[in-house]
Amino acid sequence: MALTQFLYDPFTEFDRLFDDAFTARFRPDSDESRPAIIRPKMDLVETKDNRVVARFELPGMDQEKVNVEVRNDRLTISGEKKTETDEGRFVVREHSFGRFARTLQLPEGTKPEQVQAHMEKGVLEVSFPKAPPEQETKTIPIEAPPPNKEKGSKK
Numbered sequence: 001m002a003l004t005q006f007l008y009d010p011f012t013e014f015d016r017l018f019d020d021a022f023t024a025r026f027r028p029d030s031d032e033s034r035p036a037i038i039r040p041k042m043d044l045v046e047t048k049d050n051r052v053v054a055r056f057e058l059p060g061m062d063q064e065k066v067n068v069e070v071r072n073d074r075l076t077i078s079g080e081k082k083t084e085t086d087e088g089r090f091v092v093r094e095h096s097f098g099r100f101a102r103t104l105q106l107p108e109g110t111k112p113e114q115v116q117a118h119m120e121k122g123v124l125e126v127s128f129p130k131a132p133p134e135q136e137t138k139t140i141p142i143e144a145p146p147p148n149k150e151k152g153s154k155k
Contacts, residue, residue, distance in 0.1 A: 038081065038096045044104075050130045054104060059122040060095075066124060070112040075104045075126065107131050 041057045056077055058066060066079040078101040106115075110128055117126045 038098045038100045040077070040100055040102060042102060046130060047127075051127050052130050053125060053127045056102065056124040056126070057122065058119070058124055061122060063119040063124075066119065068115070068117045068124075068126060070106065070110070070115050073106045073108055073110060075106050075115065075128065077102045077124065077126070 043055045045053045045055070047053060054075070058079070058081075061079065061081055065081075066077065069076045069078070078099070080099045081097045083095075083097040106128060107130065115126060115128045117124065119125070
């Protein structure tokens with residue numbers, strides 16, 4: 001089974017597309033008091049040293065406003081990007097703001113101390129082991145059957 005099959009669920013992207021389409025169409029333009037839910041873009045990379053690196057785009061965010069948590073073999077990235085509203089009324093507004101959370105299923109048995117995170121230039125990079133040693137595939141040799149002591153069969 002490929003790693004991305006249990007870490008990434010493509011149906012969440014369909015949900016995001018539908019949410020974006022309907023909320024953009026039915027959200028009043030003047031309602032700036034209600035923060036939207038944003039969904040940071042993510043890349044997953046399997047490295048040669050048996051680790052997975054998840055990169056999240058968080059432009060304009062400080063690392064102090066981003067939470068990285070591990071609980072029950074789940075990695076959750078969350079935070080809130082606030083908007084400045086004292087500039088006046090927006091004519092065009094394309095920057096996103098609001099709360100966000102992304103959750104990834106970690107390999108079973110991943111310990112929180114095995115997860116590492118750092119953020120630079122608006123990109124959060126979180127790495128963790130691809131498979132803990134107790135989950136690595138082990139080849140079991142098939143032994144030959146024991147020699148049968150009876151040469152002839154008696155009926």
